[in-house]
Amino acid sequence: MTLDQDAAVARDAGVGRDARFRSDAESEPPGDRPVSPRARRARFERGRLIALAILAVLALLPFLGMPGWLLFLLTIAFSKGLVVLGVVLLLRGDLVSFGHGLYYAAGAYTVGLLLRAGFPVRDAFPLAVLGGVVAALVAALVGLFLARYRGIFFGMLSTAFSMILYSLLLKLYWVTGGTDGIAVRVPTTLGIQPSADLIRVVQYYFVLAIAAGVAYLAYRVVNSPLGFLMRGINDNEIRVEYMGASVRRAIYQTYVLAGALGGLGGALVAVTVGHIAPDLAYWTASGEFIFIALLGGSGSVFAPFIGATVFEMVRNYAFKLSPYTWQMLLGSVLLVIILFAPGGLWSIIERLTQRAAARRAAAADPGTGAGDDKGRGWALSSKP
């Protein structure tokens, strides 16, 4: 057998795929790419260091004289990044949730309707958590049904469910305000009642903290047995079943998790923007999440946040420059990504850093194979 055949067999068996999300020493499955434990450990340490450094820079941003609108834009981007993180978790199992606007809107309207109904708790944090919980409950119900489907059907049914919510939000105007939507006024954030000029800063830190916490949790999930099952399902779900795991349960659990993230993101956007409308559940909103997921790529739990930030920036500037062609610009970017950079922005970052790392490794310790990881997009891998 040639090396290529070996690689093909390993790939078909669902092992030996490049580690899409960096995994630490404990959770790396046996038989995965030959990387010495020392190198792996070092890589994990380095990843953690980089993450903390990025977080520190982001935390310092408000002190660097950032204008309020830019903080606002980042706040929105991180909130959307949470939603996209959920979409990405599903994409890892080759499931396109082309209807994640359902959870986005569910989270946002949970906050809006609770406030409108005179809910006693009026702080942003518990409300956001509630948004996530309600969305998770909806996902627990919808997921029972969706876990049976794959491929195009999964996508279309997700769309149908989000459109059901959309039509209800639109037409039951005596509850939801119809197209006018609902104004969301959240008096306090974590007990702080910020003044008008500080509100953007407080919201920024609030969302940043939540995003950082959730990103860490998502990292743990990706490297848990559930995360590895999703990887296997992407390769060949029938083989996963033959190994004794329940594909449907793995998909269901991931789906509920993704729904919760969608609700959390939606609730945070509602709190930040201060206004919600049925468009949150429209299919184009869901398309936007898929867009961001592909833009960022799926090489890391940071990728959705990077993707969302770039997306919001591009959209902001493109819309200002030419309001009639910004969609065209987005579409063209998406086309280029699909055709030429299937791993998204993250794969480009990864390729650059790896080239440097490989050069270093080759000089210091030949044979660690640090340059193996091409960071190819799993979401865009072709099926046999």
Place this chain on the structure above:
Amino acid sequence: MDQLARIVLDGIVFASYLFLVSAGLTFIYGVMRILNTAHGSIYGLGAYTAAWLLLRLWPGGSGSIPIWGSYLVLLLGALIVGLIIGPLMERLFIRRVVDRGEVIPLILTFALFLILDDVMKLIWGVDPLLADLPFSMLGAISLAGINYPVYPFLLTLVAVGAAFVMWFIINRTRFGKLVISVIADREVSGTLGINVPRIYTFAFTLGAILAALGGAFVAPMISVVPGISVEVIILSFAVTTIGGLGSVGGAAIGAALVGLLRSMAVQYVPELDLFVIYALMTLILLIKPRGLFGGVEARRI
């Protein structure tokens, strides 16, 4: 009684519209296994082209060409759009991703949808185009006790005609035989000497023509504005899923069901006119997971 007549008539008309926009979508999926999110954009292009031609040839409702020519213009406009945009889209973009599973083409066509939406704004601006000449010319008739415009039945006629042409092409021509063979197994068909990529181009173009036809003939009934493609695609998703993806007959049944249900909802519970469509879709999929006429897919081990 009046209400019932209105429900049936509205239902038939809406069903005709739904069939025109979904038949092409489901046909393309059947042949190529690609769900074309940009299908609604082709519909939009058809509508814009038709409305623009009408306004150009008959400015202010009169022109040197006899007015009955406007119906020919609708048909020609649709054919032009389909014949240009279909091969262009297939050759330039779809072809590159046809072997990359179902998900990538879905996203690629979503990108095309975003682009085409703005292309329409760039070409025709953002002001609505009102070209109701073919509509107003036919007037209204009294039917089952209610006054009803005549033009919508032309839409029904076009839908029935399109259904017949589709049936004829698939079942009575050499091209149809080749298509059926490609649907059954694209690899074996290729081995036997069938030019599969060419079949793809033809099939995609045929689907595009149908979508443009829908747009062109709906144009006189509505005001053509930016964003008309957005709703179309989501409705035709529902119709094709109900009927079973890949089945043109299924799309007809799906269109009839959705059309009647929606017109019923509009009369009795107008708040739920969109809701019922997706509720029906969910219900049918609960009972028949691949739609009414969806095939059974073998699991690949």
